[in-house]
Amino acid sequence: MSEEVLINVTPQETRVATVENGVLQEVQIERVKYRGIVGNIYKGRVVRVLPGMQAAFIDIGLERTAFLHASDIMHRGDENHNGELETGHSEPIHSLLADGEEVVVQALKDPLGSKGARLTTQISIPARFLVYMPYGQHFGVSQKIEDPEDRERLRQTVAQIFENEIQQGGVIVRTAAESAAEEELRLDVNFLQKVWQRLQQRIETVVAPGLIHEDIPLAMRTMRDVVRSDVQKVRIDSRETYNKAINFAKDLIPEVVDRIEYYPGERPIFDLYSVEDEIKRALDRKVPIKSGGHLVIDRTEAMTTIDVNTGAYIGRRNLEETLFKTNLEAAQVISRQLRLRNIGGIIIIDFIDMKDAEHRRQVMRALEKSLARDRTKTFVTHMSPLGLVEVTRKRTRESLELTLCEPCSVCDGRGVLKTPQTVCYEIFREILRESRQFDAKEFLIIASQIVSDMLLDEEATTLADLQGFIDTPVHLQVEATYQQEEYDVVLL
Ligand SMILES: [Zn+2]
Known part of the structure; x- marks a missing residue:
């Protein structure tokens, strides 16, 4: 099977299309918006230890100092046998941290208003199938993988690969690993191992407070994910992203470097294999x-x-x-x-x-x-x-x-609208009701184009009869911005 990946990059979004034998099979879209700092790893400096709160303020180079609670401080032997963090530390915070000390931390929560970011020292690095925790020591499997046989097989396979390749830290097997082959898991372990090596170098060289690692954007995750597959070619239509992808691959996954190409084409890249049309049709x-x-x-x-x-x-x-x-x-x-x-x-x-x-x-x-x-x-x-x-x-x-997409605001997600005729009859009933309740000189109907047209054509006789019956003139005004179901009946 011939498989190809096309990456379309604009300042607003990155779109990744997987094409098999010339037919689009998968689309992934990542939009640029405020990304936040969750998952980022920093080398921070302890600004102040607060024994009364069992917490410390950490400078990670942001405007506001971040917050590290004693229960989020991890050290060896800190996990229970289920791989969960033991809470309720017996150790007081000032025996774990001292003012001015450097500490490697990961953001758990974004800063919000006057509150600084919340940090943890339990570093975790996600890959496609696994999450690696260099300072942890236990093997967990996502609860969403329910089959006990699958769970046991994955636990053993991953433990075995770890034993041979990394020998340090803990791991969580993600839901996506459910049907992953051993080789795919091995590639994930190799990738994580290299990321962790780079991270350790950064930890040594970065001066506190400073950023050590950011979450990997979609285009780079794609490089990581094509290693395992039959993808022959990855084409990228942005020179900048192409360069980044090449560097990323050289550094972490050299086996894919040869497969990455820059696409300078005049034709938009998603016109190849009619990808753009196929995406549109995939919403029909x-x-x-x-x-x-x-x-x-x-x-x-x-x-x-x-x-x-x-x-x-x-x-x-x-x-x-x-x-x-x-x-x-x-x-x-x-x-x-x-x-x-x-x-x-x-x-x-x-x-x-x-x-x-x-x-x-x-x-x-x-x-x-x-x-x-x-x-x-x-x-x-x-x-x-x-x-x-x-x-x-x-x-x-x-x-x-x-x-x-979002739910249709016209029909409120029902997928159907009242017919113009139904709306006309609603309007007639309302005029009738109001003419009994109030002493109106005139009525004004404000309605959409399509409902107005019907009131002037098919329903014109009914409207005339109504005016005779209530002995009050009824005027009509088109409101172009009104949707089919929208109308007002106004007493004058
Ligand atoms: Zn609708």
């Missing part, structure tokens, strides 16, 4: 299938439903064959859409009914086979007699839809 509710049918993808809070539909015209002669073919294609399109849209949680697929049991088996096989290529773990149930299949897919990052 309706997805066409080659044989003429289509999928309808709907998301609710509880689940996502995918309805498989046949094309409009299907001959009678080979009906079962056509349905079978549509379902087969749908199975592939669905697994790609799940990945592209990054849909997690429960997914209910409603395949078209098929009489032939062998056809049903083959559709299920096709679905399972194409889902197997997904790096995010999925679980598939049997097909119910009505053709329903339940898929669960781990939730990782936010879905593409939630990254790029």
Whole structure:
């Protein structure tokens, strides 16, 4: 399989597209906004120890001094056997820290208002599958990995790799590692080992107070993540990011340097393989299938439903064959859409009914086979007699839809609007009610263009009858900014 990664960089955002055999499979987007300092590692200096509060103020080079509580001070032998920090230190803070002392810390919370950042000395460095804690000593597995066999296998594999490669510190196995191969975990360990070596050099050379390490941005995380995969080429359309990527790779993952290319093309990089169009389409509710049918993808809070539909015209002669073919294609399109849209949680697929049991088996096989290529773990149930299949897919990052969209403010996320006719009738009822309650000389309706048009055309007779009935003139004013459902009835 030929795999390629395209990275599009603008001052506002970085977008990473993974293309397999010329077809877009995955998109990741990171927008530049206030990033905060959580996760940053600093060499700080103790400004003042506060024995009464069991805490200390630390200068990390920010405007406001940061705060380190005794319970966030970690030293060897401080963990209990579950790998958790023991709280309720018996040791008083002034025996742990002294004024003027240098201390390596990581930000736990951003500064807020007059409060300084909250710090910890338990340094943790995240990678794709693992979080390394150089000063820790225990091995934990994310609680979201539920299968006890998976947990045990991961714990043993990672412990073994650590034993051979690093021999120091503790580690947490992240949820993403659930279906990771041993080799992928090993690459993660190697990466973390190198990052930690660089960090140790920085710890020695940086003068307090100073920044030692910042979280890795998306473009660089991508370099880290392509090591393990079949990616032949990474193309970046920004000279600056390209240079950074090359340096990052030379330093930490030399095996990918040859695969990184600068893309100077006149054509926008996301025009290659129609990536831009594909991203737009990945927000549509309706997805066409080659044989003429289509999928309808709907998301609710509880689940996502995918309805498989046949094309409009299907001959009678080979009906079962056509349905079978549509379902087969749908199975592939669905697994790609799940990945592209990054849909997690429960997914209910409603395949078209098929009489032939062998056809049903083959559709299920096709679905399972194409889902197997997904790096995010999925679980598939049997097909119910009505053709329903339940898929669960781990939730990782936010879905593409939630990254790029918000609920519609016009319909309030319902997805439907009251028809202009319904709005007209609401207006008539309101005028009637108000004419009984108040003694109006005139009424003024302020409504959207489409509702106004209807009041002047299809509903003109009803409006005239109403004016006669209440014996009061009703005027109309178009408000271009009003949405279909919006209107005012004003008494004059
Ligand atoms: Zn809407």
